[in-house]
Amino acid sequence: MAEARFLRASGYIYLYDLFGPTPIITSSISNSADRPSRATKEEFIKFVTDELTAVSEILPVTPKQYGRATKGAALAFLTKFYLNNKDWAKANETAQKVIDLNTYSLFNATNRADLFKIANEKNSEFIYVRPHIAQPGLGTNYLPHAAPPNYKFKGAAKANYATQFKTLSAFYDSFDPKDQRRGVFLTEYDDLSGKHIVLGQDDKRSFKFEEDLPATAADMGNDFPVVRYADILLSKAEALNELNGPTQESIELINQVRLKAGVDAIKLAEFASKDLLRAHILKERGWEFFTEELRRQDLIRHGKFIELAKGRGKVAFDYQILFPLPQSEIDRNPNLKQNDGYK
Secondary structure (H helix, E strand, C coil): CHHHHHHHHHHHHHHHHHHCCCCCCCCCCCCCCCCCCCCCHHHHHHHHHHHHHHHHCCCCCCCCCCCCCCHHHHHHHHHHHHHHCCCHHHHHHHHHHHHHCCCCCCCCCCCHHHHHCHHHCCCCCEEEEECCCCCCCCCECHHHHHCCCCECCCCCCECCCCCCCCECHHHHHCCCCCCHHHHHEECEEEECCCCEEECCCCCEEECCCCCCCCCCECCECCCEEEEEHHHHHHHHHHHHHHHHCCCHHHHHHHHHHHHHCCCCCCCHHHCCCHHHHHHHHHHHHHHHHCCCCCHHHHHHHCCCHHHHHHHCCCCCCHHHHCCCCCHHHHHHCCCCCCCCCCC
């Protein structure tokens, strides 16, 4: 039952992230004549936090099976939910509960990029994952979307889509040259015809999740880390900064992650204000979590999502931090109110 409640609460978090508060449905009994309206923000936050708090007291510390919910997963989701709702005190408190489990640690490897190798997936840093296997509908097809045209894969033949996920050069260039995490970007390659291609401006590709060599077509078996221990450390550092401004404790939390990536430690004296450290933490999160589906949340929380879109020449409006509710849902439920800005 606790696992089911965890899955429901985590599903609501995804809905909230994309659409804002939705109706809260806790029963399979449905009356089509009385469809539920959207919960208020306060009601929605209370429901999710109450559920995750409750199941964190029930779920085991060690999963009964790889990929299943645990106490640490519930507390980690709760930490991030508090953080994204700017409840800094609760985010700090809950992150510490994850740390105090003494179950998780930063992955220990010569190269930080090894954390994402398929052979290392079951490690102490991944708190909760989406397991994948190389079968249609059960795999991940990220790499075929990121590979450049006519890319020659090292293993079995694979799909190569026209989507072309690219990386802005400004982001790639922002890494410390010593940063091991930068090494997962594809900057040049040999194509299927043997031609050597050097990727140009805003055209580098993140290969953070390595090729699953025996996989064919589009589906690969790379497990996806939904939340990992580095996120908890940097979330706690951010919450502490928002509560108290720069402190040695927050700097040490950040340095735990930096040192694993082979870059120099930062010093408290470098940050004279909360604003300076806040801006730096956003950079740290970018360097650590690119390609992990967290940047949109981080930019929204820091008030940068729309601003940076406009800076790239996009036509963007403040209300676009949320997606519109699907018209099909509104058609089924006339009590649903569309998000502001959308018709």
